[in-house]
Amino acid sequence: MLEKAWYSKARWVWVLWPLSALFWTISTLRRYLFKAGFLNQIKPARTIVIVVGNISVGGNGKTPVVLALAEYLKKKGWSPGVLSRGYGGTQTEFPHLVASSDGPALVGDEPKLIAARTGLPVIIDPKRPRGAQRLAQQESCDVVICDDGLQHYALDRDIELVVMDERRYGNGHLLPMGPLREGTWRLDTVDMLIHNVDNFKRAELLGVSTAQFHMQLTPGEIVNVKHPEQRLSIAAFVQRYTACEALAGIGNPERFFTQLKQLGINCRTTHSKADHHAYCAADIPPGPVIMTEKDAVKVAQIGHDECWYLEVCASLPDTLYKQLDKKLAHLAG
Incomplete structure (x- = not known):
């Protein structure tokens, strides 16, 4: 109800x-204390920290960006890790290195997905500086990519990227009146602003000094959840399926359902769940079901043989990577 009010600009808020x-x-007081040095900002020595976050609550495409950056940095010869x-x-001992035997209920759906997709070290830790130290010292990472955490100022950072979707910043108010964790002024202080939208020209923000880039989620194959060797x-x-059910427990389920429609996949019914929803068997419809990879991670043990997920990758422009390379070269030098 509250989230709907944010994006419909209801007056009762x-x-x-x-x-x-x-x-x-x-x-504001907290930011001042960090900026003035009354609270310490920490990051590992000789390690570059990249934060991928947003100024609003909810998912909007950060994880695909983290995956794309991790793969790119690995190809460029860096040794990245993800925080x-x-x-x-439910994990209570930190820092914790995500293992292949860990389930999403233990480590969270996004860390499990990132570790499985990249094969890179992924550390979970609510205390970001401690987790970053673990990646640098014990996992020999020279770049730490922090998934979310733009407002976790205890972790010092070298590069900040903000991801936004078509919802932008809703009614423009701070929590709980609106979805914002920080004011829109924060967009002028980050290094790059990434728009996860279909129409970049309509989404590009005027009057923002930060470099802005277009991101698109490029669909890949459709993979069987129970039998991942089966790919279509x-x-x-x-x-094969003239109609199916669609399931999404992400920050913006409607974006996924719209993408399926654009791909020509006929969904009889769409089932929206909250971001990070904990699935049970009753949540999964019978018959053919298509879902996001993030959902597939959580239903792998309870799904049936006709559960499938759509692989997607974040397509980022060469101009973004060129700017990133310049920043990394400067920091490394």
């Missing part, structure tokens, strides 16, 4: 103004 004022006071809070996981092209999937 003004009753939450006193709480938003309190949030602003606390967050995550491990949201939704989109055309083959459509030919």
